[in-house]
Amino acid sequence: MEHIVIIGNGISGVTAARHIRKLSDKKITIISSETEHFFSRTALMYVYMGHMKFENTKPYEDWFWDKNRIALKKALVKSIDSNNKQLLLSNDERFSYDKLIIATGSKPNKFGWPGQDLKGVIGMYHKQDLENLEKYAPNNKECKRAVIVGGGLIGIELAEMLHSRNVPVTFLVREDSFWNGVLPQEESEMINKEIIDNHIDLRLGVNLKEIKADASGKVKSIVIAETGEEIECNVVGLTAGVSPNINFVKDSAIETNRGVLVNRFLETNTKDVYAIGDCAEQKVAIDQRRPIEAVWYTGRMMGETLAQTICGKKTAYKPGHWFNSAKFIDIEYQTYGWVWAKPRENEARFFWQHKDGKKAIHVNFDKNTREFIGINTFGIRMRHEFFDKVLTEKKEVEYVLKNLANANFDPEFYKQHEQEIISKFNKENNTSIKAEKKSWSLIFNRS
Amino acid sequence: MKTLKNIGLIICFIGFTIFTASIFTGTNKVSQETFDSWASQKVKSEFFIEKAQKEIVGKELSAYQLSSKIKNIAKASNEHYKSQKEIAWDKIIWLKWNKTSKDFIFPLARASATGWVSQNQGLFFWLTFGLAIIGGLIAFGADYKLLGPAGIKNNGIFQHSATNRGIIGIGAFAFFVIFYVLLYFFPNYLINPILSVNPIKNWMNGNESDQWFLYGFMYCSVMTVFAVRMFIKYRHNNYQILRTAVVLFFQIAFAFIIPEILVAFNKPWFDFKNAWPLNYTFFFDYNLNNLIDSGNLGIFMLVWGIILTLIIVPVMVYFYGKRWYCSWVCGCGGLAETLGDPYRQLSSKSLFSWKIERWLIHGVLVFATFMTVLTLYTYFAEIESWKELAFGISAYDIQSSYGFLIGSIFSGVIGTGFYPILGNRVWCRFGCPLAAYMGLVQRFKSRFRITTNGGQCISCGNCSTYCEQGIDVRAYAQKGENIVRSSCVGCGVCSAVCPRGVLKLENGPEDGRINPTEVLLGNDVDLLKLMNEK
Numbered sequence: 001m002e003h004i005v006i007i008g009n010g011i012s013g014v015t016a017a018r019h020i021r022k023l024s025d026k027k028i029t030i031i032s033s034e035t036e037h038f039f040s041r042t043a044l045m046y047v048y049m050g051h052m053k054f055e056n057t058k059p060y061e062d063w064f065w066d067k068n069r070i071a072l073k074k075a076l077v078k079s080i081d082s083n084n085k086q087l088l089l090s091n092d093e094r095f096s097y098d099k100l101i102i103a104t105g106s107k108p109n110k111f112g113w114p115g116q117d118l119k120g121v122i123g124m125y126h127k128q129d130l131e132n133l134e135k136y137a138p139n140n141k142e143c144k145r146a147v148i149v150g151g152g153l154i155g156i157e158l159a160e161m162l163h164s165r166n167v168p169v170t171f172l173v174r175e176d177s178f179w180n181g182v183l184p185q186e187e188s189e190m191i192n193k194e195i196i197d198n199h200i201d202l203r204l205g206v207n208l209k210e211i212k213a214d215a216s217g218k219v220k221s222i223v224i225a226e227t228g229e230e231i232e233c234n235v236v237g238l239t240a241g242v243s244p245n246i247n248f249v250k251d252s253a254i255e256t257n258r259g260v261l262v263n264r265f266l267e268t269n270t271k272d273v274y275a276i277g278d279c280a281e282q283k284v285a286i287d288q289r290r291p292i293e294a295v296w297y298t299g300r301m302m303g304e305t306l307a308q309t310i311c312g313k314k315t316a317y318k319p320g321h322w323f324n325s326a327k328f329i330d331i332e333y334q335t336y337g338w339v340w341a342k343p344r345e346n347e348a349r350f351f352w353q354h355k356d357g358k359k360a361i362h363v364n365f366d367k368n369t370r371e372f373i374g375i376n377t378f379g380i381r382m383r384h385e386f387f388d389k390v391l392t393e394k395k396e397v398e399y400v401l402k403n404l405a406n407a408n409f410d411p412e413f414y415k416q417h418e419q420e421i422i423s424k425f426n427k428e429n430n431t432s433i434k435a436e437k438k439s440w441s442l443i444f445n446r447s
Numbered sequence: 448m449k450t451l452k453n454i455g456l457i458i459c460f461i462g463f464t465i466f467t468a469s470i471f472t473g474t475n476k477v478s479q480e481t482f483d484s485w486a487s488q489k490v491k492s493e494f495f496i497e498k499a500q501k502e503i504v505g506k507e508l509s510a511y512q513l514s515s516k517i518k519n520i521a522k523a524s525n526e527h528y529k530s531q532k533e534i535a536w537d538k539i540i541w542l543k544w545n546k547t548s549k550d551f552i553f554p555l556a557r558a559s560a561t562g563w564v565s566q567n568q569g570l571f572f573w574l575t576f577g578l579a580i581i582g583g584l585i586a587f588g589a590d591y592k593l594l595g596p597a598g599i600k601n602n603g604i605f606q607h608s609a610t611n612r613g614i615i616g617i618g619a620f621a622f623f624v625i626f627y628v629l630l631y632f633f634p635n636y637l638i639n640p641i642l643s644v645n646p647i648k649n650w651m652n653g654n655e656s657d658q659w660f661l662y663g664f665m666y667c668s669v670m671t672v673f674a675v676r677m678f679i680k681y682r683h684n685n686y687q688i689l690r691t692a693v694v695l696f697f698q699i700a701f702a703f704i705i706p707e708i709l710v711a712f713n714k715p716w717f718d719f720k721n722a723w724p725l726n727y728t729f730f731f732d733y734n735l736n737n738l739i740d741s742g743n744l745g746i747f748m749l750v751w752g753i754i755l756t757l758i759i760v761p762v763m764v765y766f767y768g769k770r771w772y773c774s775w776v777c778g779c780g781g782l783a784e785t786l787g788d789p790y791r792q793l794s795s796k797s798l799f800s801w802k803i804e805r806w807l808i809h810g811v812l813v814f815a816t817f818m819t820v821l822t823l824y825t826y827f828a829e830i831e832s833w834k835e836l837a838f839g840i841s842a843y844d845i846q847s848s849y850g851f852l853i854g855s856i857f858s859g860v861i862g863t864g865f866y867p868i869l870g871n872r873v874w875c876r877f878g879c880p881l882a883a884y885m886g887l888v889q890r891f892k893s894r895f896r897i898t899t900n901g902g903q904c905i906s907c908g909n910c911s912t913y914c915e916q917g918i919d920v921r922a923y924a925q926k927g928e929n930i931v932r933s934s935c936v937g938c939g940v941c942s943a944v945c946p947r948g949v950l951k952l953e954n955g956p957e958d959g960r961i962n963p964t965e966v967l968l969g970n971d972v973d974l975l976k977l978m979n980e981k
Contacts, residue, residue: 011906022965040905040906040907040908042905042906042907043905043906043907043908043909046907046908046909049601049602049603050601050602050603050604050605050606050607051601051602051604051605051909051912051944052605052792052908052909052912053605056908056911056912057907057908058908059906059908059921059922059925061797061798164602164603165602165603197596198595198596296905296906297902297903297905297969300902300967301902301967301969301970301971304966304967304970304974305970305971305974308974315971315974316971317971318970318971318972318973318974319969319970319971320968320969320970320971320972320975321969323901323902323903323969325903325905325947325948326947327946327947329598330596330597330598330599330683332946332947332948334903334947334948381900381948381951382948383900383901384900384901384902384903384968384969385900385901385968388901388968388969392972409898409900409948409951410951411684411685411686411939411942411943411951411952412685412686412939412951412952412953413685413686413689414684414685414686415685440955440956441956443955444955444956444958444959
């Protein structure tokens, strides 16, 4: 029986394993050194915050793996010997495979800052990071202040985590506004405000110079490059992005760049070796996407797709319309299609913000054809199915606005803002759109 | 603010302490008049009356002394009569641990209470209920600032002793269980607490308070205080606010005020929203007779009760799901959603629990239906309910074992007592026959579902963790599949705690409501088609 070995028990590897099992009877082994069982990485923050126990982050009960004949092996892979189709494990055991899937995810970036390996310097990615955070910042007596370096999604989550235990936080962001490489200025400013409203000391446009240690080798303070200001702290969180976790692949015959290089079929240059998820790098980026996509959803989609190929139905990875989501402290964010930080040549924008500053939508459309390109939505939930369909059918922006009630996914009895949004749009665009009533047949029409 | 919260907690705690401590104080002094009227209703044994006359009447006794004296005299009396050649069965006093105290001893204890509390009922009310309510409101009111800006603030829930089966949680568990045991089986030890609400009962319909009035009043005040907590905690969520307000209204108006008013006008005590089979006594002979004898209103109640169960309940479940009842109207649900809300994360999400749940809840439904069919059979066949039907068992035996096992132990002692251990919907999830009935309708014929928002789920598990019914919501959401489960009571908290806006409770066309998927939305369109349409 063919033995499929998957390195990494994150969403990509586990999705691949589950789908291979659905489609075949192959022998499957998942190797991980991080944890025995699959857990939801995105939920680690809730364990520290006390919303959940670690147990609750596991999407499948422990009996699931046995029942589905997916073998779990807790081990660290040191290197890959693709000529002999073997893995070398850290205990020097050799482990054979017939087909290998590399799904090892990411690791936090470190940019060679002085002091970046001191005690009390943490990332926020692995289960071990959570354990370290619990050790160095259990409360605001042990940790009088924490400094977070890097203004992305993990950075703001770490800030929220520490804030939930009343640990004072200083948040260093290199850009002059939070995440404005991705978010347009309006949204970025909205999140700046959300951060400040939660009493987090947000410092924009600054870089870390060094981390200083006390006599015992623990973090004592950090120094800001631009101002030379020294900030005393007990914990430093490094959240300046992530990069593929593939050091162990580097010495093998498998071709790598920043990630493991793959073609559209998620195949590497080496026969019977595949890579999926955060650690995979497309040789040629797909459409407008980046070659490396460190997103939960793309990892899952690659797993779904690769399982087809492995089970004999060669399938290219062709993700559909882009979508993503996040939560910035109390503000939920969803995006469908593309809304770039800066409008492109052919694009026009429509932005609406609620007067309480916690809700907004930003619509991107083509100036000339009026085709809808994408939407960012904050504090208002929207229906994935609606936008997926709109994007596929290349509907005009007016259609989207008219049908916003059908797109709305907020819980029942929430205040709706369609009228207000549409009248603003009409004013700016000299149109006279009227809101259509909510229609179940349109919402649930699956054809 | 933190100080204010602590002050509130201390005030509340003092109220509770006085309330609890009062159980151990106070005395009973049975006057001749009280004794005679009690004995004439309850006892036929001259032996008992003579002995009790000497040992009890005019003496100052604690509740415990009074109760054990009555029990001992009754035992002696029974021995006396059983030793006679010809046993006079009508003079035997029927003793059973779960009946004697509440049916036999309690009326005498209630009527003979003396001491400070009985003379200062109004003041005592303020020292117990007053302090507990005011303290509770201050403590929860402080959360308005302490929780920070509106939003999901479940911080520290699994790190706090009260909400993670720690020492405070176990203490609360013990308190609830003991309270329910006393309430159901030994109300003769709750005389002072019962007296604390006597002025209110007097004012409402001129009667004397009993343990059920105490329970009803406690129920409403606890729900009110914890509803305020819900209003603050979910102030950003209109679904939660509205739902909590409505369920509180139904409890106070329909389960408390209207029945008391009915009694004031000499009508039967009737809770218009309490549907069979949750209201399992509805078809009992005494209830049917009572309604039939109560004129037009009684007949209306009878017809209403039948229409409620047979038509209104299933039709409403078809359109809105069983949530319309379980988390918008029902009293049990109301308590679970208010007092029980801090414990919702403790329900087990395992497949094993789901199996137990299905056997138990449907078992209770079968039991309730069987009992009711039997009761109606004896009623229309005009067989006395105590007469043996088969195997030495009568309809009455079945009714009383249901009442004891399901009505008292399961729904009360376990159903509410175990909140801090098994989560807040123990009864609704494992035991309620009405929930089982509505669940069947909801699963097979309803417009209600929790829609999963395409491929947006990140498997974080907040939804499953905070599902009070122990549904593994994530198991569906991460597959892109709608949640259609018989046990869902539509509390809406999974949707509220979801950080990515994945879940929405809604009523829509039945077509496509159940939508198992292989590949999630967002992936290759061809692959989606291939996998999902085969």
